[in-house]
Amino acid sequence: MKPNDKGTPLLDVRDLQVEFRTREGIAKAVNGVTYSVDAGETLAVLGESGSGKSVTAQAIMGILDTPPAAVTGGEILFQGRDLLTMGAEERRKIRGSKIAMIFQDALSSLNPVLSVGYQLGEMFVVHRGMSRKDAKAKAVELMERVKIPAAKERVGDYPHQFSGGMRQRIMIAMALALDPELIIADEPTTALDVTVQAQVMDLLAELQSESRMGLILITHDLGVVADVADRIAVMYAGRIVEKADVHEIYRAPAHPYTRGLLASIPRLDQKGQELYAIKGLPPNLLHLPSGCAFHPRCPQVQEVCLTDRPPLYEVTDDAGRPVEPRRESACHFWKETLEMSLREGGER
Ligand SMILES: Nc1ncnc2c1ncn2[C@@H]1O[C@H](COP(=O)(O)OP(=O)(O)OP(=O)(O)O)[C@@H](O)[C@H]1O
Numbered sequence: 001m002k003p004n005d006k007g008t009p010l011l012d013v014r015d016l017q018v019e020f021r022t023r024e025g026i027a028k029a030v031n032g033v034t035y036s037v038d039a040g041e042t043l044a045v046l047g048e049s050g051s052g053k054s055v056t057a058q059a060i061m062g063i064l065d066t067p068p069a070a071v072t073g074g075e076i077l078f079q080g081r082d083l084l085t086m087g088a089e090e091r092r093k094i095r096g097s098k099i100a101m102i103f104q105d106a107l108s109s110l111n112p113v114l115s116v117g118y119q120l121g122e123m124f125v126v127h128r129g130m131s132r133k134d135a136k137a138k139a140v141e142l143m144e145r146v147k148i149p150a151a152k153e154r155v156g157d158y159p160h161q162f163s164g165g166m167r168q169r170i171m172i173a174m175a176l177a178l179d180p181e182l183i184i185a186d187e188p189t190t191a192l193d194v195t196v197q198a199q200v201m202d203l204l205a206e207l208q209s210e211s212r213m214g215l216i217l218i219t220h221d222l223g224v225v226a227d228v229a230d231r232i233a234v235m236y237a238g239r240i241v242e243k244a245d246v247h248e249i250y251r252a253p254a255h256p257y258t259r260g261l262l263a264s265i266p267r268l269d270q271k272g273q274e275l276y277a278i279k280g281l282p283p284n285l286l287h288l289p290s291g292c293a294f295h296p297r298c299p300q301v302q303e304v305c306l307t308d309r310p311p312l313y314e315v316t317d318d319a320g321r322p323v324e325p326r327r328e329s330a331c332h333f334w335k336e337t338l339e340m341s342l343r344e345g346g347e348r
């Protein structure tokens with residue numbers, strides 16, 4: 001999306017580069033990531049393990065361990081201002097109150113020896129200078145907002161006294177406490193069983209639409225994002241390989257990697273069919289393949305893919321005009337790939 005289409009995006013990550021300096025060499029974990037999120041929008045970030053989803057999020061949040069990590073290029077514009085060049089104190093303030101993050105593992109993010117009410121209240125005591133008593137009332141309010149039953153009675157309970165799903169709701173409550181404008185949820189439901197996953201995801205979507213927050217939802221599960229995301233960014237080897245409206249990407253992916261990902265979701269209407277898995281392994285970040293990093297695994301690989309790294313091409317119609325909603329693919333053969341997807345979609 002061009003910034004002047006809809007004004008300044010809430011978050012605009014441009015050509016972000018993050019390296020890890022390890023004993024074996026430099027691992028390029030994030031290798032030119034560009035994505036944006038508007039207020040009230042949900043962007044799902046997808047990709048196999050190790051593709052750089054979390055490292056990108058940690059760079060946005062400003063919680064990378066430096067060293068071994070180093071941001072070596074790019075910009076992270078939050079409401080138009082670059083977080084990477086901002087003073088430490090200002091950045092800390094934004095991190096505390098405007099951008100919040102939800103992690104996968106609630107149990108290790110919560111303090112086991114403090115009641116959940118105390119921990120929720122702490123947000124208001126520290127950031128808003130509230131009294132303990134008022135903060136406790138706020139904690140109950142937050143627990144109600146994330147639909148924890150009997151919140152008043154349970155505010156003094158400890159993390160281990162809650163189920164996994166309820167603990168994840170507490171993490172969401174914690175993230176919501178200071179009314180952030182952006183929430184980054186990194187695999188927020190991965191540790192939960194399937195029915196609870198859906199409930200937590202629905203809750204997150206509901207809260208997000210109520211408050212017009214931007215939401216970045218990181219997952220490697222394409223199945224969970226269909227209902228909640230507006231747009232999808234697919235990552236491979238530290239780069240975005242496809243970006244599109246969620247319905248468009250499901251209807252017809254324009255990158256061979258996305259095609260592989262989509263083909264690997266188990267479908268209820270295709271019981272018994274063999275699951276397609278993408279052949280081969282994700283690349284070694286110390287020695288990225290030449291050209292397109294996906295080329296060693298790509299079923300449609302051509303000569304040029306071995307030598308030329310594809311930029312993110314804008315998908316256009318036959319007249320060369322960008323399609324609406326806009327979409328991009330980092331494949332030299334996006335057109336052929338899209339046509340193939342459309343043909344197969346028609347056959348289904
Ligand atoms: N502390 C570290 N030292 C060296 N390399 C690291 C470190 N942390 C992450 N990396 C590298 O960065 C790459 C990207 O990691 P990241 O955690 O962003 O992957 P991810 O897409 O979130 O995967 P997952 O789906 O498993 O969470 C990994 O391949 C890893 O090798």
Ligand SMILES: [Mg+2]
Pocket residue numbers: 053054055186
């Ligand atoms: Mg991760």
